[in-house]
Amino acid sequence: MTTTIAAMKALAAQFQQQINQHNLDGAIALFDQTLIDHTQGPSVTPGTQDLRAQYGSFLSAFPDFLLELEAISAEGEWVVLHGIYQGTHTGSAYLNAPAAGNPFKTYVVEVFRVKDGKFVERHRWFDIMTLMRALQTPGGSEPAMGTRAGAFPNTTTPDQKRTRIRQYFNEMVIPRNIDRMPFFLGDNVLDHSAPPGLPSGVEGARMFLNMNYASFPWTDYDIQHVIADGDLVTVVFEITGEHTGAPFFGIPASGKRFKVQCIEIERVPGEHFLEHWGGMDFVQLSAQLGLGLFGENLDQQQAAVERDVRRLAEDYIEGMNEGNIDRVMSVFADSFIDHQVVPSGATMGNDYAAVRQAHVMLHESFPDVKFSLRDLIIDGDIVFMMVRGEGTHMGAFFGMPATGKHIKWAGTRVLRYANGKFVDGTSELDQVGILQQMGIVPTPPVVYDAAEHKKLVRSLIEEINHGNPHAYARFMAHDVRTTFESAENSVRGVRALNDDLGVLRSAFHDLHLEIETVAAYQDKVSVRVRYSGTHAGNYMGVPGTGQMYHWSGALTFRIEDGKITEMWTNTDRFTLLQQVGIIPRFG
CATH class of the missing domain: 3.10.450.50 (Nuclear Transport Factor 2; Chain: A,)
Structure with a gap:
């Protein structure tokens, strides 16, 4: 459905009206919920959360906040709202500056793309430098608001x-x-x-x-x-x-x-x-x-945050391993909220006391539990703490009686950090994997697609025949392990295959691999191939002879998630070296 220019301008005017009525929900309703909001920076997460936060903070900090309209222009799918933000800082802190009663005026430009009567994309600029001066200057400040006198013909x-x-x-x-x-x-x-x-x-x-x-x-x-x-x-x-x-x-x-x-x-x-x-x-x-x-200095501030978060993670892990629940819980604020939700929609232990009880229950189920930190990702105030756990199932676990089995699992806590503590978050624990190891939930059989695995290997060999090394990465994991001829010669990375084939192709410019036999079993594919090529360049010190040579080889590939993760090669280079003349022929 095409939205007319008049309708787009009316939509922008409606946005201004809703903001001036301080009806944030009404303003948000004008946007598609998958809004692409470029005010987030280079990384954009679809949604209206940043829009709500931006205008919510304005309305909270400046109770008399207004968006005064200068002009609305539109062309194609885009509409531009050009206006002036104004208000008095008598509410909550803004940009970490406490309210001092300072008034401000500053220009703003909102640019929206409209589709089916909704804003679906957003860019914004506003003169934050003027706003910052207003927050710091008694009596506030404002930009040059003068307009040019007279009319200028649009030619x-x-x-x-x-x-x-x-x-x-x-x-x-x-x-x-x-x-x-x-x-x-x-x-x-x-x-x-x-x-x-x-x-x-x-x-x-x-x-x-x-x-x-x-x-x-x-x-x-x-x-x-x-x-x-x-x-x-x-x-x-x-x-x-x-x-x-x-x-x-x-x-x-x-x-x-x-x-x-x-x-x-x-x-x-x-x-x-x-x-x-x-x-x-x-x-x-x-x-x-x-x-x-x-x-x-944000770098120094973030470095301090990272040091503190790592200390908290260390206290959490060591507290778990010591069975010291007080140390474990010392990393959480007293007001900590766990937002984890189970499929039924019920919140799983959403306060500090419930989180403490969950850790007590884990120790009762696995008295010898040990945790190790897999990784820690810190971005601003957001923390992903990934852990491994293991222990012997000696007590009831979610109502399941003890099995005496040694269980291993992985878990991730997504946390928000503030003022030296974790203040809220969620957690993900592989509970099904734990129950499978206990024998309570059956482990489904792994299904391998032999036809797709064979197709993947054939496609790789086609690219080898085309002499297209840049294409190998489409089929191979970046850290693929390749073992050449013997287990003592194993290397990681796509480059290993590039280098090995590069040596052959520099000597045999028309190198070709023909698949003679192929077999697939579970996660592996094996092929027997016939190599051929014209000896046109130097090979192991022997200059090109112009002769066509043939030799054979066997290649085996392990495939996971549609990529080759491991490869073994056995090649009859003995026959090749005989043909080149490096090894004498016998008989």
């Missing part, structure tokens, strides 16, 4: 405006040709988003670009969307670069690479840009460069 078509925008990037911004600036910017251009301390006209734009070029000697621009409506053109693009040059707004060069979203609105009634709003996502940029918005 160019949307296509001409899009062409002009691309010329601006391709002829000036990307090649860093500042001398071309007068060709695009009007003499009195007004930049509503000029950084602090920079003038808003041509000179300010020149200074800002030169500062960018000095800080980021290498950048790449990806123009994603250009939306023209009336005399306004909205450009959504992405900048990739490295901070290896001069400091950027006081942030020293770290050598880190960044990729950030940018949105700019240009008023382009004719040949020149007369007004400008927008810029790069400074929140994303600061985070990727390792600094918080107020200059705090």
